[in-house]
Amino acid sequence: MGNKENNIKKPGVKTLTIHHGETFAEETGCVMPPIFSTSTFKYGNKQNFDYTRSGNPNFKILENILKSVEDSKYCTVFGSGISAVTAITSTLKSGDKILCESNLYGCTVRMFDKIFKKFGIETLYTDFTDKESIKKIKDFKPTLIWLESPTNPLLKILDIKSICDEANKHKIPVVLDNTFTTALIQKPLELGATLSLISTTKFINGHSDALGGAVLTNDEEWNSKLLFSQKALGLQPSPFDSWLITRGVKTLPLRIEQQTKSAEIISKEFENHRIIRKALYPFNQKHPQFNLAKSQMKSGGSMITLKLNLNKADTFNFCKSLKYFSLAESLGGVESLICHPATMTHASVDDKTKNLLGIDDSLVRLSVGCEDTNDLISDILFALNKF
Numbered sequence: 001m002g003n004k005e006n007n008i009k010k011p012g013v014k015t016l017t018i019h020h021g022e023t024f025a026e027e028t029g030c031v032m033p034p035i036f037s038t039s040t041f042k043y044g045n046k047q048n049f050d051y052t053r054s055g056n057p058n059f060k061i062l063e064n065i066l067k068s069v070e071d072s073k074y075c076t077v078f079g080s081g082i083s084a085v086t087a088i089t090s091t092l093k094s095g096d097k098i099l100c101e102s103n104l105y106g107c108t109v110r111m112f113d114k115i116f117k118k119f120g121i122e123t124l125y126t127d128f129t130d131k132e133s134i135k136k137i138k139d140f141k142p143t144l145i146w147l148e149s150p151t152n153p154l155l156k157i158l159d160i161k162s163i164c165d166e167a168n169k170h171k172i173p174v175v176l177d178n179t180f181t182t183a184l185i186q187k188p189l190e191l192g193a194t195l196s197l198i199s200t201t202k203f204i205n206g207h208s209d210a211l212g213g214a215v216l217t218n219d220e221e222w223n224s225k226l227l228f229s230q231k232a233l234g235l236q237p238s239p240f241d242s243w244l245i246t247r248g249v250k251t252l253p254l255r256i257e258q259q260t261k262s263a264e265i266i267s268k269e270f271e272n273h274r275i276i277r278k279a280l281y282p283f284n285q286k287h288p289q290f291n292l293a294k295s296q297m298k299s300g301g302s303m304i305t306l307k308l309n310l311n312k313a314d315t316f317n318f319c320k321s322l323k324y325f326s327l328a329e330s331l332g333g334v335e336s337l338i339c340h341p342a343t344m345t346h347a348s349v350d351d352k353t354k355n356l357l358g359i360d361d362s363l364v365r366l367s368v369g370c371e372d373t374n375d376l377i378s379d380i381l382f383a384l385n386k387f
Contacts, residue, residue: 013069013184014253020068033061035243054231058242063214065249066204070183070196072216074223076230079237081179081199082107084213087229088175088195092143094120099142101128101158103151103357105177106346114348128158129289137166147193148177149186150293153341153365154358155280155305157289160296164192173222179203180331183216184256186297194219200245202332206255210244212237255334255370259302262376263368267304269377275318275384277362280305302368303331312361314387315340319364321383324371331367336376339365 011019028034036057041049049055063075078084085108092098098112102125112123124140126133128147137145145167149158160176167174175195176188182203188196198204200212215226230236237245267281279286282293283300293300308315319327325338329345339345341359354360368376 016068017065017252018250020065033058033243033246036239038239052239053234053236056236056239056242058239058246059236062200062212062242062246062249065246066198066200066214066216069249069252070187070189070216072189072196073218074220074226075214075216076223076226077200077237077242078213078215078230078235079241080211081197081201081213082111083235083237084197084199084215085111086233087226087235088144088197088215089116089121090229090233091225092116092121095122096120096143097122097124097140098144098146099136099140100125100146101148101151101156102126103154103156104146104148105152105179106341106349108146108177109346110348128163129156131159131162134163134166137163137170137172141170142172145172145174146177147174148180149296150180150282150301150303152180153303153305153339153345153363155180155282155287155303157282157287157293157296159292160186160188160191160193168192173219180303181297181301182252182256184253185260185299185301189216189218191296195222200249202330203256204252204332205245205248206252206333207244207248208330208333208335210241210248212241212245256299256302258370259368260299262371262373263302263304263366264300265373266366266368266377266380267300270306270380270384273384275309275387276306277309278307280307304366304368306364306366307358307360308362308364310362310387315362315364318383318387321386322379323382324369324376324379325366331365333367334370336369336371337367339367341365 040051059077062077067075126136147158149160164174173194175197176193177197178188179199179202196216198214200214217223267279267284270276271279281300281304319338325336328337342361346359
């Protein structure tokens, strides 16, 4: 933090996201970091950069900010969330096994089932909200355990600490996709996970204008593996995207505060509406894992999942009737979005699996943005009352 490093007390997160990683300012005097748009570097420079595929100042600035927020020793940034998934999975070999939560992001499932399965890596899916599933850690003997909590899109809450405690007994590393919460709401490494994965495209960036991913860890060996994968597989982000995400993360605490406040109000406002069969939100008392969510999350986040009393056509008509919620994939931006998981984020998952999970044509996922809360409520109410 440049000349601010003499502070005895660790700064708050709102200060960290704005000021951490400002070492560049000592050399140039600039208030904001520039874009280091170069593919290569002069040999023998002070920071030992050689080629942007192996590292770039924009990567390091972003990594330092993310480490400070997560309280982790190491961070490696990637070109997208799926690039981060690829980097982790590429450390496995034929015959290795992954034990996964059954409700994962559809593109992660596609990666495991359509890509890495061809390389002899076996994946077993289980419902980790069932405490009996923890026994599979010992019985299945996985090489890696892969979790999401809250899950996408059903917002199931997993007992992260219990799963990690059992995994650690058997020396099995645990990956937790923390995209839906970020470290401001939930810190996977503190709960026992080995790797905290985030799609920085989403809340970290917060403006829907850049792609990125990151993996954070306190394990030096894993950090070395991830750096190797980033370089060897060409999984690095661009300097420009890293710069955009660095700019975006500066307002992360402010955005999360507004988005979470609105989401909690909206989830309660519509839970008894005649068109809504079920409103899922982690900090809603009717959520099946409400108490668990309260114990491991600082807030309920800004994702809401609704199960509607509508058929597929009417569900899409509802989505298209909204003014402030755009029908689009992704999440976590300042703008509100609505998604139809069955045909969008989980389109690559087979129908049988989607039906077993409960991802049907009446289910929609809301990403609550930073708009005025009352405007969002009025928007949803108008669309619902058309049916």
